[in-house]
Amino acid sequence: MNKKVTYLIVGQGLAGTWLSYYLSQQGISFVIINSASQASASKVASGVINPVTGRRMVQTWIIEEVLPFSVSAYTSMQDLLNTKIIQEAPVFLIHPSKQMKESFEYRLQHDNVYLQEMDENISTSNFNTPFGTGFIDSCYWIDLNEMLLKWKFFQTQAENYIVDDFQLKDAIITHENVTWKNIVADKIIFCDGINAFNNPYFNALPFAPNKGEALIVQVKNLPPQFIYKSTITLVPWKDDLFWVGSNYEWDFDHVNPSESFKQKMIEALDQLLTIPYEIKDHLVGVRPANKERRPFVGYHPIQKNVGILNGLGTKGCSLAPYFAAQFIANDIFNKPIHPEACLSRFKELLSKN
Ligand SMILES: Cc1cc2nc3c(=O)[nH]c(=O)nc-3n(C[C@H](O)[C@H](O)[C@H](O)COP(=O)(O)OP(=O)(O)OC[C@H]3O[C@@H](n4cnc5c(N)ncnc54)[C@H](O)[C@@H]3O)c2cc1C
Structure with a gap:
């Protein structure tokens, strides 16, 4: 029937x-x-909602409407499913260059809604921070x-x-x-x-499909309440695992994980972290972009x-x-x-x- x-x-x-x-x-x-x-x-996907984007650290498209709407939607979904799916997770910025530090400082003074100076009580000792640090507020992690x-x-x-x-x-x-x-x-x-x-x-x-990869990496003793962003992003995943990525490939001839991406992430992690890490997995996906x-x-x-x-x-x-x-x-x-x-x-x- x-x-x-x-x-x-x-x-x-x-x-x-x-x-x-x-x-x-x-x-x-x-x-x-x-x-x-x-x-x-x-x-x-890493599951991040970040209201700020790009080198100039401007607000993303219609974020002032979309952010409160989506936070409320995920909270309602969480209540319905009776399981934790949304967590506020400020972005801990580790400026990767002098230009990015200047860009952050400029935005802090001009049309700023979400950027903040780093809280002095938060330790930065897990990272090499030659260009300083900062913070982005009102960011969320969704357990997709x-x-x-x-x-x-x-x-x-x-x-x-x-x-x-x-x-x-x-x-x-x-x-x-x-x-x-x-x-x-x-x-x-x-x-x-x-x-x-x-x-x-x-x-x-x-x-315009866009390929992206990520590593799942174990980093013991890295506080999971933040998203860490430098040239790469570390997003709390599960327990002491972090999602590490990503790249944005517009031109690709296969959708398999690539060794070159893995090597780039290892170089970036070696430069960024002062504590040990271990690679556990390698993910790949294609963003339905346009x-x-x-x-x-x-x-x-x-x-x-x-x-x-x-x-x-x-x-x-x-x-x-x-x-x-x-x-x-x-x-x-x-x-x-x-x-x-x-x-x-x-x-x-x-x-x-
Ligand atoms: C590496 C990476 C990191 C990302 N990080 C973020 C992030 O931090 N924050 C963010 O906002 N976005 C992020 N994105 C983007 C985000 O993943 C996409 O915008 C979003 O997942 C798209 O959702 P969708 O439902 O349109 O497509 P999909 O998630 O691809 O879902 C499509 C579904 O359709 C099903 N399907 C396809 N064909 C058929 C068929 N013929 N029959 C039945 N079912 C079918 C598939 O199985 C799949 O379940 C990331 C993407 C990638 C690749």
Whole structure:
């Protein structure tokens, strides 16, 4: 017998998790199909929300709205899942050069919201700090693997979750509904990360995949309440393990871990740390980034029951809850989607397909 739902969601990374969360909040039916074999950027991400970006240490896009929204969203998700997933973790800056120290000092005096001088009571002895230190406030660490796993468990229990590889050839999509195997849905939303680049409905979008790697490193006695940032970033992972990364590769011919990345991290760690460390693992992922650095949120202009939530790039942790909420509020209450993220900006381009 067919199962009828309102939404079919393809993919359970950050995008699919948050989209289904807001549907469940509204009591709207859905099924998530998530593949066990396809890549997931969310599983290898460090899970950091940092309101400041780049060499000039400016605020990230619409962070004044996105930050309080996402902190509140992860706190509600944490309460629902009854497990710790969000932790405030200030960034402990170890300036990697004279220029970065000057950049920090300049920003401290001009349009500063989040930067602070280092607290004198905090020890810097675990690091070589020839150019000094600083602090970024209002940063958070999200335990993404815990959240993804628990949400999957909850939705499996509720019979809203299928582990399978969704293939378009197995689906019948009409303007009325979408049939996939024994499920009939009113709408289908693709939250399938880099896999969307091959989706004929959306492959005209200006995707620009970006490969990133990380090491998982054991560093005993390094306080886990901070994120440490220099030329590399050390993010508390689990117990005395730290996520160490990353790189941003726009041009790559394979998605395997690379020896050159590992060697670069070892050099940087040797220079940065005054205490021993041990490498435990090497992770790799591809960020579903795009040339505009803005998300893709909404429905195909012609096939109006086929939607997408993607293009979260390097900022999935903060952007996913915010834009998943906008997607659903638009769908149900006709509220606007941020014009820089709304898919309607590609109406002409996607209408050619
Ligand atoms: C090394 C690295 C570090 C990062 N660090 C951060 C960070 O600190 N902070 C931050 O905000 N962002 C970070 N990011 C970016 C962040 O990971 C992404 O923005 C985010 O995870 C994208 O989420 P998504 O749900 O769109 O895609 P994904 O997480 O890739 O999820 C896609 C899901 O779809 C499933 N899927 C794909 N195809 C199919 C199919 N055919 N059928 C069924 N299921 C399918 C996959 O299995 C997967 O579960 C990092 C990324 C990388 C690679």
